[in-house]
Amino acid sequence: KMELKKAFKNRFFLTAFCVGMLFSILSAVYNIQRYDYAQEMYLMTGGNPMVQASTLYNHWIGGEGVSLGSTLFFTLLPMLAAFPYGWSWCMEKKAGYVRMAVTRGGKRNYVLAKACAVFLSGGLTVLIPLAVNFAAVACFVPAVLPVVTYMPYYGVYHGTLWSGLFYTHPLIYVLLYLALDFVFAGLLAVAVMSVSVYVKNRVAVMILPYIALLCLHQVRWMLYQVFYSEVSPLYFLHASIMSSNVKGIVVFAEAVLLLLFAGFSLRKAGVTDEVW
Numbered sequence: 001k002m003e004l005k006k007a008f009k010n011r012f013f014l015t016a017f018c019v020g021m022l023f024s025i026l027s028a029v030y031n032i033q034r035y036d037y038a039q040e041m042y043l044m045t046g047g048n049p050m051v052q053a054s055t056l057y058n059h060w061i062g063g064e065g066v067s068l069g070s071t072l073f074f075t076l077l078p079m080l081a082a083f084p085y086g087w088s089w090c091m092e093k094k095a096g097y098v099r100m101a102v103t104r105g106g107k108r109n110y111v112l113a114k115a116c117a118v119f120l121s122g123g124l125t126v127l128i129p130l131a132v133n134f135a136a137v138a139c140f141v142p143a144v145l146p147v148v149t150y151m152p153y154y155g156v157y158h159g160t161l162w163s164g165l166f167y168t169h170p171l172i173y174v175l176l177y178l179a180l181d182f183v184f185a186g187l188l189a190v191a192v193m194s195v196s197v198y199v200k201n202r203v204a205v206m207i208l209p210y211i212a213l214l215c216l217h218q219v220r221w222m223l224y225q226v227f228y229s230e231v232s233p234l235y236f237l238h239a240s241i242m243s244s245n246v247k248g249i250v251v252f253a254e255a256v257l258l259l260l261f262a263g264f265s266l267r268k269a270g271v272t273d274e275v276w
Helices: 002-008 011-045 068-075 077-082 088-095 097-105 107-138 148-154 170-195 202-218 220-227 248-272
Strands: none
Touching: 002 107, 011 068, 011 077, 011 107, 068 077, 077 107, 077 170, 077 202, 088 107, 088 202, 107 170, 107 248, 170 202, 170 248, 202 220
């Protein structure tokens, strides 16, 4: 309870949350206006209204990749997830708070409580703006069932992650992507916390994992020749294809790698290391 209170009642969480909401609102306003403009053009021309081409599922922030809000949100998603509380362990070690907490609750319990709070703060900082955007856009853009013949308008192609669900149960598809983004944001935040085991500088703790993700993003074309799948979380956390098809096994493997890194590092801090 103490760690959760510290994670959610601090100015860093409020700042990251407000920035995420700003990007969410920018995307919603742009896409609602884009939908209204498209409908006006269809009425003026008197042609095919293409009802199935412009729906909620390609106008919410996760289903589109053309607005400034969407671009900023997913590009900065790792930072938004880590900023609320991922740095806290590094600062508490410097301040001597860790020694006091460990004497009261034990080293292993402290590490576990800290990791849970970091995971939840990172996940919710990303999940809530996404959910708010989806609900806001749903108030103005109809949730028409997508049709395969309008596939280019959606960017969800055959063979990509959960593509079958998208054209049959699109709401379930969106909910699955919300869950995926929540889990990955939480894991990225815990990964930042895990870097604190090896790095003492708070700025480096925040920046190094993000630089690693940017490097992975830049070499994704080379890795595509090996995996034939999108490997960059900055792209595969979108609910529509940004560059290449997304394979579940690649997403799962990256989640496991993050989990293993965090697990090894936190076990080292909670069991092996004697002095913090």
